[in-house]
Amino acid sequence: MNPIRWDLGEGLIVRTYLAGDAQELFDLIDANRERLRPWMIWEPQTRSVADSLAFIQRSTSSATDMEGNGVWLDGVLIAGVGLGIDTMSNSGEIGYWIDGGHEGKGIVTRVCQRFFDFAFDELGLHRMELQAATDNARSRAIAERLGMTQEGVARDGIRVAAGYLDSVSYAILEDEWRARRVPA
Amino acid sequence: MRPDLRIELGGGAVLRPFTTDDAEALFRVIDANRTRLARWFHWVDDSTDASSQAAWMDSRSGDQRSLDANGIWVGDELAGGCDLVIAGTDDSGELGFWLDEAFVGRGLATRASQALINRCFESEGLHRVQLRAGVDNLRSRAVAKRLNMREEGVLRGAGKVGGGLYVDLVIYGQIVDEWRMTVRS
Numbered sequence: 027m028n029p030i031r032w033d034l035g036e037g038l039i040v041r042t043y044l045a046g047d048a049q050e051l052f053d054l055i056d057a058n059r060e061r062l063r064p065w066m067i068w069e070p071q072t073r074s075v076a077d078s079l080a081f082i083q084r085s086t087s088s089a090t091d092m093e094g095n096g097v098w099l100d101g102v103l104i105a106g107v108g109l110g111i112d113t114m115s116n117s118g119e120i121g122y123w124i125d126g127g128h129e130g131k132g133i134v135t136r137v138c139q140r141f142f143d144f145a146f147d148e149l150g151l152h153r154m155e156l157q158a159a160t161d162n163a164r165s166r167a168i169a170e171r172l173g174m175t176q177e178g179v180a181r182d183g184i185r186v187a188a189g190y191l192d193s194v195s196y197a198i199l200e201d202e203w204r205a206r207r208v209p210a
Numbered sequence: 211m212r213p214d215l216r217i218e219l220g221g222g223a224v225l226r227p228f229t230t231d232d233a234e235a236l237f238r239v240i241d242a243n244r245t246r247l248a249r250w251f252h253w254v255d256d257s258t259d260a261s262s263q264a265a266w267m268d269s270r271s272g273d274q275r276s277l278d279a280n281g282i283w284v285g286d287e288l289a290g291g292c293d294l295v296i297a298g299t300d301d302s303g304e305l306g307f308w309l310d311e312a313f314v315g316r317g318l319a320t321r322a323s324q325a326l327i328n329r330c331f332e333s334e335g336l337h338r339v340q341l342r343a344g345v346d347n348l349r350s351r352a353v354a355k356r357l358n359m360r361e362e363g364v365l366r367g368a369g370k371v372g373g374g375l376y377v378d379l380v381i382y383g384q385i386v387d388e389w390r391m392t393v394r395s
Contacts, residue, residue: 067300068299114252114253114370115252115368115370117368152367152370152376153366153367153368177365178362178364178381179362179363180362180363180381181360181362181383181385182337182338183300183302183338183340184300185300185302190301195363195365195381197366199366199367
C-alpha cells in the first residue's frame with residue numbers, strides 16, 4: 027500500500043515507518059517491554075534493531091495491509107498503529123500501542139479516528155474491527171470511545187508470551203461511523 | 211495448501227487438495243450451485259470459468275501452512291470443498307466448507323471438518339479453531355453444533371457474499387482442550 031502521512035495538529039504526525047525509523051522504534055519498544063508483554067506477542071519477538079527493521083520492511087512491502095505506522099509528537103515517536111485489510115470481506119482491523127509516558131491523553135483515540143476516516147472514505151471499507159484482550163481495560167476503553175460495538179469474545183483468541191487470552195471483538199460499520207461524525 | 215494431504219472420510223469419500231486437473235470439475239460444480247452458494251460466499255462471483263479456478267488454486271499454493279483448497283470427493287465425483295486456513299501469530303485456524311446440493315445431508319461437511327480439526331490439533335500445534343457462518347445459514351450452523359463448537363458472538367456485516375451484499379456472521383470456536391474432551395467422549 028502507499029505510505030501515509032497525516033498532520034493531526036498540535037505536533038502530532040502519523041506516518042508509515044521508513045527503514046531509518048528502526049532504531050527509534052526498537053528503543054521505544056525496549057523502554058516499554060514490561061507494559062507491552064502482557065498483551066503483545068511481538069514484544070518478546072523484538073530483540074534487536076534488526077527485528078524492528080525486518081518488521082518495517084515486511085509491513086511496508088505488503089500489497090494490502092498497512093501494519094507499520096508510527097505516531098510522532100513534536101518529532102518524537104510515541105506510538106504505533108497497524109491497519110490490516112481483509113479484501114475478501116472488505117473490512118479492516120486496527121491495532122495500537124503507546125508509550126507509557128503518553129497514555130491517558132486521548133492520542134490513540136484521535137489517531138484511530140483518522141484511520142477510520144481513511145478506511146471508510148478513502149479505502150471504501152465496509153467495517154472496521156478491533157480485538158482487545160478481555161482484561162486490557164485501556165484498550166477496550168478506546169474501542170468504546172470510538173463508538174465500536176462489542177460483538178463477542180473469541181476464547182483464547184490472542185496468543186501472548188504467557189499463553190492465550192480471551193479476545194473481545196469490537197466493530198463499527200461504515201454507516202455507523204458516518205452517523206457519529208455528523209452532529210445531531 | 212498441502213499437496214500430499216489425503217484423508218479417508220468413510221463411505222468412499224476422500225478429502226484431498228485440488229490440482230489444476232480438477233479446475234474444470236470444480237467450475238462445473240460451482241456453476242451448477244451458483245445461486246445457492248452466492249448467498250454465503252462472495253467468491254462465487256469470481257468463478258467465471260475453469261481457468262479462474264486454476265488461477266485460484268495457483269494462488270493458494272504459496273501458503274504451505276494452511277490445510278486449504280481441498281475437495282471432498284465421493285468416488286470420482288466432486289461433492290464440495292473444505293478448508294482450514296492458518297494465518298497470523300495466534301495459533302488459530304479458520305474452518306470453511308461448501309457442498310454440491312446433491313451431496314447435502316450425508317454428513318460430508320461434518321466429517322471433512324472433523325478430519326481437518328483433528329489434524330490441526332494433533333499435528334499442526336494449533337490451539338483454537340473457529341468457524342464463521344451466516345446467521346441464516348442454518349445448515350452450516352448445524353455442522354458447527356455437531357462439531358461441538360461453541361457460539362461466541364455475532365459479527366455484524368462481516369461476511370461479504372455474492373452481488374456485493376453483506377451478511378452477519380455467527381462466530382463459533384473450539385479450543386484444543388475442548389476438542390480432547392469431544393474426541394474422548
